[in-house]
Amino acid sequence: MTRTGVVIIGSGFAGLCLGIQLKLAGVHDFVILEKGDDLGGTWRDNTYPGCACDIPSYLYSFSFEQNPHWSRMFAPWDEILAYLKHCAEKYDIARHIRYGAEVVEASWRDGGWSVVLADGSGLDAEALVSGVGSLHEPHVPDLPGLETFTGKVWHSARWDHSHDLAGERVAVIGTGASAIQFVPPVAEKAAHLDLFQRTAPWVTPKPDRAIGPRERALHARLPIAQRVIRSIVYWCLEARGAGFAVHPRMLKALEIQAKRHLHKQVKDPALRAKLAPDYQIGCKRILVSNDYYPALTRPNVDLVTDPIERITPTGVRTSDGVDHPADTIVLGTGFRVSANLTRMRITGRDGVDLNDVWQRDGISAHLGITMAGFPNLFLLVGPNTVLAHSSMVFMIEAQVRYVVQALARVRAGRTVEVRPEAQRRFVTSVQRDLGGTVWQSGCASWYLDEQGRNSTIWPHFTTGYWRRTRRLNPADYLDG
Structure with a gap:
């Protein structure tokens, strides 16, 4: 040995x-x-x-x-x-x-x-x-009938890049950190997407931007400049941690920001009500995205909040007795x-x-x-x-x-x-x-x-x- x-x-x-x-x-x-x-x-x-x-x-x-x-x-x-x-x-x-x-x-x-x-x-x-x-x-939920589904099934962490979702009916199960990232690009390709939500996540704006070639060149020549930015980002995030580590009331500003984000991006009151979390912000992982909510307002996307009763050979059946046909099921169900x-x-x-x-x-x-x-x-x-x-x-x-x-x-x-x-x-x-x-x-x-x-x-x-x-x-x- x-x-x-x-x-x-x-x-x-x-x-x-x-x-x-x-x-x-x-x-x-x-x-x-x-x-x-x-x-x-x-x-x-x-x-x-x-x-x-x-x-x-x-x-x-x-x-x-x-x-x-x-x-x-x-x-x-x-x-x-x-x-x-x-x-x-x-x-x-x-x-x-x-x-x-x-x-x-x-x-x-x-x-x-x-x-x-x-x-x-x-x-x-x-x-x-x-x-x-x-x-x-990957966490694969115990969904009755999953083994009977005749289409493609995969977990987000085992993505099948050989399979083209263009023009397909796609069922996405789960609304966690992975799902809010892959739902927007999938919604652009799929003929129809049903997103099955058990609990609405808190979503805040994503302060993303491109880092241009000049800025990258500056970081390469002057590492201290990048370290300064890193330090600023670190202390900003550490300050936000007060709402977690000290008292939940300190997350109130983040809650207001998330609610404004939802109201700004989703104009339909009925859809907005489905996407409004019913628990204290921070209790679950807070998600960041600029394109998740807009993806759910597309005409080819439906948000389904009725519990899943079972998976059928041709799709997903919910507790209200409705069958949602699907060619592919993607599990965004975490780990x-x-x-x-x-x-x-x-x-x-x-x-x-x-x-x-x-x-x-x-x-x-x-x-x-x-x-x-x-x-x-x-x-x-x-x-x-x-x-x-x-x-x-x-x-x-x-x-x-x-x-x-x-x-x-x-x-x-x-x-x-x-x-x-x-x-x-x-x-x-x-x-x-x-x-x-x-x-x-x-x-x-x-x-x-x-x-x-x-x-x-x-x-x-x-x-x-x-x-x-x-x-x-x-x-x-x-x-x-």
């Missing part, structure tokens, strides 16, 4: 960032296991029409590797993927990546991790790091956020199964990174570290800095295992602080598990997380 110092699972932003920082620290004994045939994670998988980042591109890059070539304020998926490939090439990470390597099991044995891949091969490592992220396992680690079997000290621990105690980790009973195991984009107001790249860099410190202790011969009491203190404080936030205001969202517990969101400013992860506190760990 192959031996290595560190096994990193996933080659998206998180896995690449850790690989780069390890190399910058002089560590080269690591391998990145990627189940796909290319790097990029979310930005490799999501290629649907209109796919772009909903965080300003100035902030959607590593702080140590600014990208002066963004063409827009909100970068399209292909530019983000190109940026990640550029980073892998510049920092010589590609040779550390093993493609087609899906991890199915990992177990702690004899002071190290034994990792088993889907093809039966395996690796032994001193430390294991999960960088699989939250948005990579299985909690499945980022539970899709593989991970057993820690004394054979304890991570799935059993999380089912019993809830999904949790100290700082979202380490877990009691699982030595030398580190999570990136782990529990309660996802943001609703800013860039996850910032959080990833904070986590990577922390993990690099922990891995230095591993290389020094120590076993890094968080104390149960340290993990409990962190989890208790996070859940307490989530209690009065907008995320707990009564709506059903992908932030919450089946018990209504929020194991996804970081309930504070990003600066607070940066401070807490800036230095590893030895007292939090068993070896001191």
Whole structure:
């Protein structure tokens, strides 16, 4: 069995960032296991029409590797993927990546991790790091009759580019962050589009614009200019986080903006009423778009709010008994956020199964990174570290800095295992602080598990997380 110092699972932003920082620290004994045939994670998988980042591109890059070539304020998926490939090439990470390597099991044995891949091969490592992220396992809803549909069906994250939707009747199920991006371009091509909405999202204007060649040239010549813009964008988003981290009433201005946006773009009162959310803004993910509402006013688009009863061989039947014929069904139903680690079997000290621990105690980790009973195991984009107001790249860099410190202790011969009491203190404080936030205001969202517990969101400013992860506190760990 192959031996290595560190096994990193996933080659998206998180896995690449850790690989780069390890190399910058002089560590080269690591391998990145990627189940796909290319790097990029979310930005490799999501290629649907209109796919772009909903965080300003100035902030959607590593702080140590600014990208002066963004063409827009909100970068399209292909530019983000190109940026990640550029980073892998510049920092010589590609040779550390093993493609087609899906991890199915990992177990702690004899002071190290034994990792088993889907093809039966395996690796032994001193430390294991999960960088699989939250948005990579498509959620396919349990729709009665879906298997009987005779047309084409795909999830937005598995877009079939070989199939032309021009002139077709298309049924789109879901109105989340992906759907509001692909619905406008699909509506332009389709003969008819039925959009099945369960809950209306809050949508605010998208402050997008092209970044011209002169501005890009300036960024390339004077990186400080781009850093200034990045800093301004960061603090603007951090200020908006007050409505999430301090009190929901501070989101009132954003709510007014969203309502004005809807009223301005949708003149039909009946359609506008269907698109008006009935829950506190921020409880679910706030979406940004300039062309979503106009797409729904097209004569070839119908918004359907009656619940889906079943899928028929020729379309979608709703609870009012109406059949909506379709040639293609597109699922814009999001991702299985909690499945980022539970899709593989991970057993820690004394054979304890991570799935059993999380089912019993809830999904949790100290700082979202380490877990009691699982030595030398580190999570990136782990529990309660996802943001609703800013860039996850910032959080990833904070986590990577922390993990690099922990891995230095591993290389020094120590076993890094968080104390149960340290993990409990962190989890208790996070859940307490989530209690009065907008995320707990009564709506059903992908932030919450089946018990209504929020194991996804970081309930504070990003600066607070940066401070807490800036230095590893030895007292939090068993070896001191």
